[in-house]
Amino acid sequence: MEISIIGGGPIGLIAARALVEDGHHVRLFDPSINKPKMSLALAESTLRLLDRIGVELGAGQDLTEILVNEKGLPGSMLLHASECGYPRFGRVVCSLALEEAVALHVSEFIETVAVETIRARSAHSNPSIQLATGEEVTPDLVILADGGRSHLTESLGLEAQHRPFGRSAILGRLRVSTPHQGRAYERFIGTGPLAILPVEKDVYGFVWSLSPDHAERLRQSNADLIEALKDAMPEELGSIELVADPVVIPLVERWIDQPYRPGVVLIGNGAQTIHPVAGQGLNLALRGVMQLTTELKTTEPDAAVRTAFAHWKPNRDKTRLASSSLEALFDRDVFPRKILTSLGMAVADQSPWLKTKIAEAGMGIVS
Ligand SMILES: Cc1cc2nc3c(=O)[nH]c(=O)nc-3n(C[C@H](O)[C@H](O)[C@H](O)COP(=O)(O)OP(=O)(O)OC[C@H]3O[C@@H](n4cnc5c(N)ncnc54)[C@H](O)[C@@H]3O)c2cc1C
Structure with missing residues (x-):
C-alpha cells in the first residue's frame, strides 16, 4: 500500500517504521529540525512495539x-x-533520544518539506496532499500525525473538542x-x-x-x-540544581470524536491531546497505531481505519478520563x-x- 505520513514527531516516525516493516511504501513529510525535548515514560506496550520493529533504546x-x-x-x-x-x-527516555533511535531506521523515507493542503478520498480519486514544493501526492492512505499543529485537520472539516483545565x-x-x-x-x-x-x-x-x-x-x-x-x-x-531552562505549556485536553475521513486518518496528538501528568499520551497513541498497522495487513484502508478506531476507542476514553481526573x-x-x-x-x-x-x-x- 502507498502511505503518506504528515509529521515526523515520535508518533509519525514510529508509525512509519512499523508500516515499512510490514512492507508498505511510506513517504513521511516534516519540515522541522529543532524539536522540543521532554522526558517520556514509555509503557511496556510501547517498549514491546519498539522491540518488534527493531528499534533499540540505549538511552534512558x-x-x-x-x-x-x-x-x-x-x-x-x-x-x-x-x-x-x-x-x-x-x-x-528523552524524547529526542527516542526520535533519533527511530529515525535511524526511517531516515531514507523522511522528506523535510511541509504539507500545505490535504483532500480526502472521493468516489473517483485517492486522497491527495500538496507539498510546499508544489508536488501533489495521491497515496492509498494519508496518515495525519501533525500533533494538531497545522490547519490541515480543520481543512478536512474535522472539528476538535477542547476542555481547558485552566x-x-x-x-x-x-x-x-x-x-x-x-x-x-x-x-x-x-x-x-x-x-x-x-x-x-x-x-x-x-x-x-x-x-x-x-x-x-x-x-x-x-x-x-x-x-x-x-x-x-x-x-x-x-x-x-536545574540543568535546563524550564518551559511552560498551557494544559488543555483536545480530541476529535471520529478522527478520520475517507482515505485519511489522524493519529497522535492531532487526534487527542491528553493531560501529561499521568505520562500516557504517547503510549495511548501507539496502542492505536498498533491496532491500525494490524488491520492494514489484511484489510483495505478505509475499513482498516474504521475497525482499528472502534477497537481502540474504549482504551482512549478510559485513558483520557483517568488522566484528566488526576x-x-x-x-x-x-x-x-x-x-x-x-x-x-x-x-x-x-x-x-x-x-x-x-x-x-x-x-x-x-x-
Ligand atoms: C510535558 C509533557 C510530558 C509528557 N510525558 C509523556 C509521557 O511520559 N509518556 C507519554 O506516553 N506521553 C507523554 N506526553 C505526551 C507525548 O509527548 C505526546 O503524545 C507526543 O509527543 C505526541 O507526538 P506526535 O508525534 O503526535 O506530535 P508532535 O510531537 O507534536 O509532532 C508533530 C510533528 O508534525 C509536524 N508537522 C506539523 N504540521 C505539519 C505539516 N503541515 N506538514 C508536515 N509536518 C507537519 C511538526 O513539525 C512535528 O514534528 C507528554 C506530553 C507533554 C506535553
Whole structure:
C-alpha cells in the first residue's frame, strides 16, 4: 500500500517504521529540525512495539518503582515492579533520544518539506496532499500525525473538542544529589500534581501542573523555581540544581470524536491531546497505531481505519478520563480532600492486588 505520513514527531516516525516493516511504501513529510525535548515514560506496550520493529533504546532508565504521595501527609503508595510480577514498569527516555533511535531506521523515507493542503478520498480519486514544493501526492492512505499543529485537520472539516483545565505545566530537568535508581514520583502538592521521572543516573525530568500565573512566575526566575521545587520534592532526593531552562505549556485536553475521513486518518496528538501528568499520551497513541498497522495487513484502508478506531476507542476514553481526573482530583489544597486521598493511598499500599491493577493499567497491559 502507498502511505503518506504528515509529521515526523515520535508518533509519525514510529508509525512509519512499523508500516515499512510490514512492507508498505511510506513517504513521511516534516519540515522541522529543532524539536522540543521532554522526558517520556514509555509503557511496556510501547517498549514491546519498539522491540518488534527493531528499534533499540540505549538511552534512558528502566522504571522499577513509583512512589505516590501527598506532600506533608503520611499516607503513600509505593509500587514495586517486582512485587507486581514484572521486571520493570517501563522506561523513561528523552524524547529526542527516542526520535533519533527511530529515525535511524526511517531516515531514507523522511522528506523535510511541509504539507500545505490535504483532500480526502472521493468516489473517483485517492486522497491527495500538496507539498510546499508544489508536488501533489495521491497515496492509498494519508496518515495525519501533525500533533494538531497545522490547519490541515480543520481543512478536512474535522472539528476538535477542547476542555481547558485552566492550568499550565512547567517542565524541565534537574540534577539531584541522592538519586534513587529507577524510582519515579507522583506527588500531590496542593497546588497541582508534580511528576518526577528518572531520565539519567542523577537527572530527573519534572512536569508540574500549576495555575498559569504561578507557572509563569516560576519560569521567569530560576531561583524561585528551585526554592518552590525544594519545598515540593521528596526529601530523599537531596539537593537539586536545574540543568535546563524550564518551559511552560498551557494544559488543555483536545480530541476529535471520529478522527478520520475517507482515505485519511489522524493519529497522535492531532487526534487527542491528553493531560501529561499521568505520562500516557504517547503510549495511548501507539496502542492505536498498533491496532491500525494490524488491520492494514489484511484489510483495505478505509475499513482498516474504521475497525482499528472502534477497537481502540474504549482504551482512549478510559485513558483520557483517568488522566484528566488526576488533575481534577488533586489540584485543590483542601484539607479534607488531602486527608481522604492520603488515607486512600495508605489503604491501597496494603493491597498488592490493587497495586498490580494500577501498575498494569499504566503499563498498557490491561486497559
Ligand atoms: C510535558 C509533557 C510530558 C509528557 N510525558 C509523556 C509521557 O511520559 N509518556 C507519554 O506516553 N506521553 C507523554 N506526553 C505526551 C507525548 O509527548 C505526546 O503524545 C507526543 O509527543 C505526541 O507526538 P506526535 O508525534 O503526535 O506530535 P508532535 O510531537 O507534536 O509532532 C508533530 C510533528 O508534525 C509536524 N508537522 C506539523 N504540521 C505539519 C505539516 N503541515 N506538514 C508536515 N509536518 C507537519 C511538526 O513539525 C512535528 O514534528 C507528554 C506530553 C507533554 C506535553
